[in-house]
Amino acid sequence: MTDDRSFCIGIALEGVGWHPASWSHSSVADPAELFTADYWVDWARAAASGGIDFVTLEDGLSLQTDQFGTAADDAGRRVRGRLDSVVVAALLLSMSDISEVVVTRNVTHSNPFHVAAQLASLAAIGPGRVVWRPQVSADARDAVVVGGTSTPALEPEDVYVPPRIARRLRDLFRDAEDYVHAVRRLWATFPGEGLGGGGKFWQPEQVRPATLEGRPRYPAAGPLTVPVGTPPSVAVLAHHALEPYRLGAAVADRLFLTPTSDHPIPELLAAFHQIEELTPDATPTLMYADIAVVLGDSDDHAHDRLARLNDAAGAPWSTDTSIFVGTADRLADELTNWRDGHGLSGVRLRPAVLPDDAERIIHDLVPLLRPPASGAANSDAGRL
Template identity: 75%
Template sequence: MTDDRSFRVGVALEGAGWHPAAWSHTSTTNPADLFTADHWVRLARTAASGGIDFVTLEDGLGLRADGFGTAADDTGRRVRGRLDSVVLATLLLATSDIPEVVVSRNVTHSNPFHVARQLASLAAVGPGRVGWRPQVSADARDATVVGGPATPALSPEDVYVPTRIARRLRDLFRDAEEYVHTVRRLWATYPAEGLGQDGGFWRPERVRPLTSRGEPRYAATGPLPVPVGDPPPVAVLAHHALEPYRLAAAVADRVFLTPTPEHPMTELLTALRQIEDLTPQATPTLRYADIAVVLGDTDGQAQDRLTRLDGTVGTPWSTDTLAFVGTAGRLADELTRWRDELGLSGVRLRPAVLPDDADRIIRNLVPLLRPPAGTTAHPRPGGR
């Protein structure tokens, strides 16, 4: 694979890592470190210096659980809390050279005016370096925590049956579509050219509230108090269900696709194209793979790491996407194939353990995807 910066590599930062047992296997030993600026700044700076194009930050309203219907009051050996994603993004933008921070923000239990203002403020702090992932909350516990509107109580069976989850979550995702449209319209109420020139602070004729659109679900009017010169791109995480794909087709600039052995990437891309064809005013969307990773110097070492992680929990790791277990070389081959044969624009990698797997991504994977200018990466021999 020749050097091609158009294939973007992102790392999803989340707690001590994405595996439920990550805390018991991370090199971080003090729980309080996960709530300090130094910890997150170090991750972002390492990612930036290692050629990572973007990091993503998760959002959440209550204590995290391992899955739908799982209580958070276990033995205390798993990470349950997290910092606010907007506050954390502000920190990383101001203290690191990471090219982009993609901020997840709950759209089921929040107000679009507030989110539009928060993201506009981030875009002012880091022009061209902010992305937004609208996050639909399908967990009934979130509604309980914040006193918001009730959401469906989902079971694991619901989550893994596409027709069932689509039926239960249809209204939530359609609300999310209107929410994103509302945020974008609010961003347009105070364009960058609304700022003054020739000694004036602002140009009132360029700053306008929203015009009426009948009886919308979100009746924000604006205008925003923050000028928006470079609206953040919208990234949608599309799980294996019709409604997330519809949301991606309707509003996304980027879509994170979650392949599995049962649903390979080719199948997901075909489904997305079909839904885009059926979606009025579908937006042009860049396709990204979104996979979890457990890396090792050999495939056997990576498998041993996963076995130890699963042994700590007592059950095999169950994720909403492919969990790649193996060497950086084999992962580079797969990502190269997806890029060359399927036209993917990039990948978001979820490290099983932080910073361990993130360090392997930076040290072992990125150089294979981006060899020195003027050289070509050749296939690696079997065994890697």
């Protein structure tokens, strides 16, 4: 099959990996390296040259923890803190050829006007290459950091019980829906043709306040201070629960599903489409899977790597999605089934350790999914 890029492959960049003990197994020697431009630009360039379609950048108001809802410890297993996702995105868009950068931005404790302007600025740097992932903050520590409105206190086990998420976070997700609509209204207040279009440098008649209907939660009227040529797409990370799915159906151009052994891809797709049918003005949505990966030369090698990581962390790795442990060949087969059997448009892969797992994704997995265009490769080389 030719390389038509119909199945998109993304890498979720996060520190030196997503496993809580990734730092103890990474070849990165100096934690300060994670706070340099070169570190992130080098990864974006490596991803682009290796056939990766997009990278994602995380955001957060408080320090990362090993488990949701717990305080950061001093065990030294993880580098705490992040660079600002918008600043990093500006670097990647201007200094690499990566096709898309998915920028996570908090919507619970921020202002729609500011976020709209930030993303519009990124869209000016990389037209058509910016995707926004609005992030609902369910961590009460975030409100403390910014002095914002308190959010419901969640225990770690609440994250994995859909009814609890739905009950406790309903208002936050409804607010997030209004927030995304507000940002999109603001993007429409200053279209790109308002600046430099029609042979004129400035066309003030193109720039106007937003039209506010009803009683919106975020009545940001604008106009925006930054012209918007190509509005960013919106991606939603949706755990298997009613409210995240409602948000995805209402505002998302793409949805990142989080399959588990209890909730496989077919079940998640069916559940989302049921909610989509009940959502007024639902937007067309591309479906992606979002999984963590631990890759190895063999299945035994991959499981041994995970065991050593878990030993270093002092507990088994528990995430909000499934953890694939095995070879690139088996992962390629799984992704092929998801695409051909269930119509998924892409996948976001969370590498357990950087550089190890990301390099295996780029060098071992991508060639299996993207056969050479020349057609010279044998038929076993490509599956998608």
